[in-house]
Amino acid sequence: LDDITLIDYIRDRPTLTKERSPLPYGDLSLLHLRDVINFLKYENDWFNLGLQLGIHYSILQKIAQENAKVDDCKREMIVHWLNNDVIDDCGPPTKTKLIYALQRVN
Numbered sequence: 001l002d003d004i005t006l007i008d009y010i011r012d013r014p015t016l017t018k019e020r021s022p023l024p025y026g027d028l029s030l031l032h033l034r035d036v037i038n039f040l041k042y043e044n045d046w047f048n049l050g051l052q053l054g055i056h057y058s059i060l061q062k063i064a065q066e067n068a069k070v071d072d073c074k075r076e077m078i079v080h081w082l083n084n085d086v087i088d089d090c091g092p093p094t095k096t097k098l099i100y101a102l103q104r105v106n
Contacts, residue, residue: 027092030082036098037075045105046074052101053077053093054086 023039024032043049050060059080067073080086081093090097 023095023098025095027094028082028098029093030079033075033078033082036078036082039098040074040078043074043102043105044070046070046077048105049101050077050081052104053081053097054088054090055080056087059085 023035028036040046040049047060047064050063051057055077060077063073063076063080067076084092
């Protein structure tokens with residue numbers, strides 16, 4: 001690699017490592033837990049994401065109290081969402097709903 005290419009690679013590397021893994025379109029269920037966790041690998045604002053996904057505030061508080069690590073909290077929040085344990089019945093969890101929620105958080 002020449003110097004310019006190496007500099008470009010180093011500068012762009014953070015965005016390359018933050019690429020999201022593929023997630024299937026359509027309805028999501030607990031069968032997709034691993035895929036959703038991988039999709040959200042770099043998302044640490046799990047609490048606000050959970051609110052945007054329609055998970056009740058008290059459930060998110062309970063998750064925060066019972067889990068010390070961010071990854072554990074995020075996983076439990078995802079499980080609640082994939083189980084469709086949300087405030088209003090707006091249909092099953094989908095990739096589209098997840099992306100819209102991420103856009104509102106970020």
